[in-house]
Amino acid sequence: MCVRVQADPFDFGAECDAFASGRHHVGAVVTFCGIVRDDGGLQAMEIEHYPAMTAPAIEAMVAEARTRWSLADALVIHRHGRLTPGERIMMVATAAPHRADAFAAADFLMDYLKSRAPFWKKEITTAGAHWVEARSEDETALARWSDETARR
Amino acid sequence: MCVRVQADPFDFGAECDAFASGRHHVGAVVTFCGIVRDDGGLQAMEIEHYPAMTAPAIEAMVAEARTRWSLADALVIHRHGRLTPGERIMMVATAAPHRADAFAAADFLMDYLKSRAPFWKKEITTAGAHWVEARSEDETALARWSDETARR
């Protein structure tokens, strides 16, 4: 289990390789990488976070995922600060004996990170700067894990 | 789009890095890596395939995934021949503007590769050799994409 919150870039390929290495009791590794997407006119993305809360909140999400699925390991890396289009914002990796668990846990962690980890994105575009608004689709995605919602 | 069927090992980290590189209109990359799992006593896994059918069958699965989700790119690498515990058997990668599409397409491709791509695994254990039997869970997983099943 590893959670890293950092301003520096991370090496997605090296992280994937290291995460999948030396595993004999794991059949499945799933990784996700989030990339700053240029929908036109985006110059930069500024990501603010809540340092005292961020890592503990993500660690709680990972702990919750471990109670729900049979996981051998999980990794979350999330950047903050200023990023430009094409840069990698964050990644999640999960390792499990079976693929269904690895997929579900990665999907779950992404939904929680998106809407419950204390990050806020500001887009700097040629037309000005604005805070990214939360999307209703993201709350809908979270609601899929409704047992969890009920338990909280 | 890229489908590779090969006896040689592949470099999972390098493939993940290359797949996620140079993308400005993609927000999400999902990768999956299948690893030879040692459930006790496994010495080697021998994977047989149907050379004339394998790549075209996988390409058809990728084409089907592209009709179902908004994908920017997809990659499938699958090895055949003799592998030992801890070795990487195969990988899938999907890139999409949004994470839900990348996750669903990777999950879909895994379910189809598991039960519809012409590979057969033989486990060589300390107790002898046997062909791996298809699991009913894998057919159940496939049935989740039931529109597709109905269309075929």
Added chain:
Amino acid sequence: MTLNVVYFAWVRERIGVAQERIDTDAATVAALVDELRAREDRYALAFEDLSALRVAVDQQLTDFDAPIAGAREVAFFPPMTGG
């Protein structure tokens, strides 16, 4: 009691500071918000629509009815946009 009150994203921008020490006897987050609103317009503006805000007490997400007795830090921010 004295609380550390922290603000993020556009809440921080509207209030004009990232954090401040606040002396309060408020029993709940909502009572604290009422006190802040009464201070100055910039607070009234930031807390205009509570449905657009989220709150954490001692780094735990909670809601505006939550008690704050014994708390050390209260954070106000818009819905998160991580990932």
Added chain:
Amino acid sequence: MTLNVVYFAWVRERIGVAQERIDTDAATVAALVDELRAREDRYALAFEDLSALRVAVDQQLTDFDAPIAGAREVAFFPPMTGG
């Protein structure tokens, strides 16, 4: 007509060859299977339980009722175990 008939996994092991040329007038996969079963015990054994087998005609998965007129290759194998 002459077909290329190919076998994989334990079907190949039971029949003892990976592929062979077969002269047949069978109209369907099922009719071809009946001809093969009648040849020798190793075929009868391999084709004992068709529910445990899958078939592809010209590299397309199909079922045992499928016609084979004009086909060049028929493949028999157990359910796939890729991934």
